[in-house]
Amino acid sequence: MLRAILLIVRKDLTVEVRSRELAYTTLFFAVSCVLVFAFSLVQEGRAAEGVGAGVLWMAIMFAGNLALGRTFERERQSETLRALMLVPAPRPAVYLGKLTGIVLLLAITEAVLVPLVALLFESALLSHPFWLASVVATGTVGFAAVGTLFAAMLVRARSRDVLLPVLLYPITVPVLIAGVRATVAIAQPEFEVDVVRFWLMLLIAFDIVFITLALWTFEPVMTD
Amino acid sequence: MTSVEFDEVSAEDVSRHFGRRRAVSRMTFRASRGTILGLLGPNGAGKSTLLAMLATLLRPSSGTIRYGTLGTSSGPALRERIGVLGHDLFLYPELTARENLAFFAGLYGIADTNARARAALERAGLDNRSEDPVSSFSRGMRQRVALERALIHDPRLALLDEPFTGLDDASTGALVSRLKMLRDTGAIVILATHDLDLAEGLLDHALFLRDGRIVEAMTAPDALRSTYRSVIGR
């Protein structure tokens, strides 16, 4: 099982390094999002109080949605997802392999987004990097956990491009809320550890519950 | 993982419908080790659906498929013994031929993936292009790589959907002898094809399909074209 996961991740990385399509487009899209938000929200040269956190998470969710769609669109060419369903590895291994790939891709994007947002929105996001990294990591994993399952299950559905956000955003509302609230708490001048810890716990619980649920439902949902 | 062995594949009254459309209707047949079974019929006859069910990608709506004494719930161990060449080739265009083969070899539990990949490419006559991305290959070359990918783990059951599409004469000849070799080593080969002339010298058994049903079954078939015309009527 582990070998299968590693092989899939390595394959995705190789494909990505060759074409670099996903990384560049996701990154560019995320940055454009931030710009769009900047133009909408910055008034008279100053951003509204605490808006940076919201912008960061919105950009992550929009870019994440795009990345998920593109990743599985690739597997749809030549029906390689079917080929992956045929291998002897337990099928949840395919889910975990793709999940790891998406999380890595989003991590790269976030590495650029966080300093960018901190800069453009004059937000003290980077004041507690360890906490921020934990929050962003757990939030991203939660979002990707649900997103990978949904994107995989929609691969053979009609209208899959528009259905993915329709399904994904309501379900990931807790991730969004927790992420934003925790980030706001981090960026505040008086740093309240308890607040951040509360939201972090929520995110961790979300991750555990939904990854488990996804592992259970992956096979029944993917086989006809 | 303990590997499973089986000597025959059998379908018993197997049907599959999609909503109101019946794609496969009550098919019963058997294929044993060391034989090549052909599925012949026009488009929409149910060949691809049947192959998908035999590959465990689709579940029958009714009826059972058995692999020896095993049912389809045997999961991973069973999948290890099945090789599939689909309509879509199951290859990653951005990866090289060797990388594609090595990737799938690894997923099928083979230890030395690169060596196996190279050997397979040699068999396909493509070892000079092993480091080129598959996207740069012609359709025929891709088909050859896809075939090697399907067979890289020496499956007991080989399911091939239109394997001769896009192949030139030389490759076709190579494929025919490859399939015969596969049969002689004791595999069960089931292939769907339109190419009746080719099928003539190759098949040990033939099933003629029309509208999801088996309309005729032949052993040691010859005069395929006339039989086809009389039975399928198109």
Next chain:
Amino acid sequence: MPKWFQPTTLLCAALFAISPFVIANAPYESTMGLVQKVFYYHMPSAWVFLTASVICGSASARFLATGNPRHDRTALAAAEMAVLFGLLTLVTGPLWARKAWGTWWIWDARITSSLVGWMIAWAYLILRQYGGPGSEKLAAGLALFGTANVPFIYVSVNYWRTIHPATTVVPKLPFSMGFPLLFCLAAFYLLMFLLMKLRTRVAEQQARLDAIYLSLDEQA
């Protein structure tokens, strides 16, 4: 249709017809006056919405586990109930809030959680409608995720506005769990039950029709 369907429908219609009178006779709530009466429709709607969502979630789980299409039909009917009664809840709520507190919408825990839950139910229906063949299983997966999400949605929305346990913006109403409320609850639950029966029956007939088509095809 089973024999009891018609008489029960008449009963339900009667309950709804009588309900305005029952409500009018309910104790006049001092702070909010007449508007508070909307509550007698609002709360049962909310309860039915919640019940329908739970039914959808559990039927979806059973469908994924067993593959029995009966559970799928139940899940679909329940989702439609959830969207319908959720809409009713989300409309009657603001009507009440507007009159009572002067604002159409309040981002409090219950209302917002209901909104998110309602959107998930709606997404379920969109998926079934536009997802193409095989979308029944996908929708079941969504329903399962939605149900598992309920505690997370509630907690996150609850603590969203302030980390301190929310002094709920919607003050606790002194309602007597009295006759009018029970009456309306009965009426609404009966309505839900009847609608679900109707809906699953339609779906069942469709399935039977498909089966007939298929068997005809066989004889050809």
